[in-house]
Amino acid sequence: MELTEQEIVRRNSLNELYKLGINPYPPEAFEVNTNSQDIISKFKDDDTLFQSVKIAGRIMSRRIMGAAAFAEIQDEKGRIQLYFKRDSICPAEDKTMYNIVFKRLLDIGDIIGIEGYAFTTKTGEISIHVTSYTLLSKALRPLPIVKEKEGKTYDAFTDPEQRYRQRYVDLIVNSDVRETFIKRSKVINSMRDFFNKHNYLEVETPILQPIPGGAAARPFITHHNALNIPLYLRIANELYLKRLIVGGYEGVYEFAKDFRNEGMDKTHNPEFTVMEIYVAYKDYHWMMDFTEQMLEKVAMDINGTTEVSYGENKVNFKAPFARVPMLEAIKTHTGYDLSGMNEEEVRTVCADLKIEANLSMGKGKMIDEIFGEKCEHHYIQPTFITDYPVEMSPLCKKHRDNEELTERFELFVNGKELANAYTELNDPIDQKARFEEQLSLSEKGDDEAMFIDQDFIRALEYGMPPTSGMGIGIDRLVMFMTNKDSIQEVLFFPQMRPEKKEAISTDADFEAEGIPAEWITVVRKAGINTIAMLKEQNPNKLHGQLCGLRKKLKLSIKNPTPEEVKSWVN
Numbered sequence: 001m002e003l004t005e006q007e008i009v010r011r012n013s014l015n016e017l018y019k020l021g022i023n024p025y026p027p028e029a030f031e032v033n034t035n036s037q038d039i040i041s042k043f044k045d046d047d048t049l050f051q052s053v054k055i056a057g058r059i060m061s062r063r064i065m066g067a068a069a070f071a072e073i074q075d076e077k078g079r080i081q082l083y084f085k086r087d088s089i090c091p092a093e094d095k096t097m098y099n100i101v102f103k104r105l106l107d108i109g110d111i112i113g114i115e116g117y118a119f120t121t122k123t124g125e126i127s128i129h130v131t132s133y134t135l136l137s138k139a140l141r142p143l144p145i146v147k148e149k150e151g152k153t154y155d156a157f158t159d160p161e162q163r164y165r166q167r168y169v170d171l172i173v174n175s176d177v178r179e180t181f182i183k184r185s186k187v188i189n190s191m192r193d194f195f196n197k198h199n200y201l202e203v204e205t206p207i208l209q210p211i212p213g214g215a216a217a218r219p220f221i222t223h224h225n226a227l228n229i230p231l232y233l234r235i236a237n238e239l240y241l242k243r244l245i246v247g248g249y250e251g252v253y254e255f256a257k258d259f260r261n262e263g264m265d266k267t268h269n270p271e272f273t274v275m276e277i278y279v280a281y282k283d284y285h286w287m288m289d290f291t292e293q294m295l296e297k298v299a300m301d302i303n304g305t306t307e308v309s310y311g312e313n314k315v316n317f318k319a320p321f322a323r324v325p326m327l328e329a330i331k332t333h334t335g336y337d338l339s340g341m342n343e344e345e346v347r348t349v350c351a352d353l354k355i356e357a358n359l360s361m362g363k364g365k366m367i368d369e370i371f372g373e374k375c376e377h378h379y380i381q382p383t384f385i386t387d388y389p390v391e392m393s394p395l396c397k398k399h400r401d402n403e404e405l406t407e408r409f410e411l412f413v414n415g416k417e418l419a420n421a422y423t424e425l426n427d428p429i430d431q432k433a434r435f436e437e438q439l440s441l442s443e444k445g446d447d448e449a450m451f452i453d454q455d456f457i458r459a460l461e462y463g464m465p466p467t468s469g470m471g472i473g474i475d476r477l478v479m480f481m482t483n484k485d486s487i488q489e490v491l492f493f494p495q496m497r498p499e500k501k502e503a504i505s506t507d508a509d510f511e512a513e514g515i516p517a518e519w520i521t522v523v524r525k526a527g528i529n530t531i532a533m534l535k536e537q538n539p540n541k542l543h544g545q546l547c548g549l550r551k552k553l554k555l556s557i558k559n560p561t562p563e564e565v566k567s568w569v570n
Contacts, residue, residue, distance in 0.1 A: 242456070546559075
């Protein structure tokens with residue numbers, strides 16, 4: 001791969017550092033004793049503090065003014081200005097560490113450790129007067145430099161494709177992104193604190209499973225060589241957690257990575273995080289109360305208010321939430337009462353509503369499609385949709401008042417499902433019959449139908465106490481709490497399509513665009529290796545860059561005119 005001009009310069013600087021006996025990647029620890037945020041927040045109240053500072057971070061800007069310079073470094077907590085004075089850095093005769101290393105061989109993006117003391121500049125900015133510094137890591141690639149002028153931002157690193165592929169760069173240059181992931185951690189800690197105060201036990205269950213159970217979804221399949229068996233990445237952890245309730249624990253929960261081999265969009269990633277909790281001797285009415293109390297706490301812990309902005313809507317997580325039976329919601333928004341209808345009658349309703357329902361879809365899946373297309377987008381404020389038809393919920397106990405329904409709720413927020421919960425089915429005979437119904441759907445072509453888990457049925461035969469369970473999508477919850485409309489914004493490393501590698505254009509390709517042969521090497525030194533990249537350039541900026549490179553490389557060729565460069569680009 002061709003290196004850009006800046007990458008070449010940085011590698012040359014790297015070699016110069018080695019020649020000076022400086023290891024650009026030293027093995028020794030650099031012990032810091034403070035951070036940028038502490039200095040800025042506390043020094044203004046007591047200027048006797050921070051008179052022996054050790055701090056480390058990444059150089060984000062530099063202004064060199066002869067024998068003195070200002071720089072800005074960024075650590076985990078923020079940014080702070082540094083003041084470099086040649087005679088403070090180099091009190092003896094040898095001025096190499098300032099004149100050569102700092103001025104010539106360091107770059108924006110390099111990580112340094114500094115020692116010094118805090119002071120306030122004449123312009124009132126809290127800064128650190130550097131008395132010594134250590135290069136901790138030389139950056140060989142330049143950062144995208146975000147510039148601000150008169151309240152406007154220029155050259156921001158905003159392209160989503162680049163940001164998600166190079167999250168490490170995104171985190172360096174976009175401080176709001178770091179804040180999103182801090183909030184994500186706080187969401188999980190808030191939930192964990194809520195569960196622990198109820199004395200529920202956090203557990204871990206298998207990711208590799210012989211049977212992908214606990215949800216209706218298409219699994220990822222792998223193979224275990226030693227056992228010579230197929231294994232599945234879990235689609236849910238429900239059946240294992242309920243085995244623990246059988247074993248005698250009365251409350252267990254897990255923050256779990258689940259995997260579903262399905263589509264990708266702004267709210268779905270094939271690898272995602274859920275929290276599932278199961279509590280013995282409870283039902284779904286209790287779980288609704290528990291869930292809304294938990295979410296009210298999370299909202300307060302993260303944002304200091306129960307009301308959060310999400311897109312154009314204001315969503316209020318203040319308990320209690322509305323509770324609406326599913327068939328009542330469908331009747332309200334379509335005019336059709338599905339109560340008591342058989343599969344063919346529901347299929348006719350789908351046809352009337354112009355909802356596609358192929359022959360592989362059973363009654364439950366068709367009702368789910370009707371609700372999804374005609375109802376769920378109406379529920380902006382947190383709403384429990386309750387009492388699902390029995391065909392939709394093969395792991396859920398039948399309703400105490402109506403055997404055609406189940407004791408289940410899903411929580412909808414801003415038109416999207418956030419949580420799913422049941423009064424859990426603990427009758428092993430009923431559970432086996434439900435699994436067998438799922439098997440018949442699988443034979444009709446439904447590749448999301450559940451497998452029969454004989455070991456889980458065996459566990460139920462030993463007796464599982466009455467239990468309520470709930471699962472909540474952590475990624476989606478974080479989206480709500482941080483006002484992000486894409487799941488990729490709340491995942492450090494979302495799944496991406498393979499990166500397209502553009503073929504490097506040949507010299508003949510550049511000559512066909514009118515670039516003289518002697519200038520092609522210079523164009524490549526500017527980091528332009530394809531015709532597509534050439535066409536994206538600003539002609540005036542490119543002209544200045546090429547002229548500067550000609551001088552730097554000491555080439556005995558005549559500078560092109562601005563008009564010539566414009567013709568190459570256009």
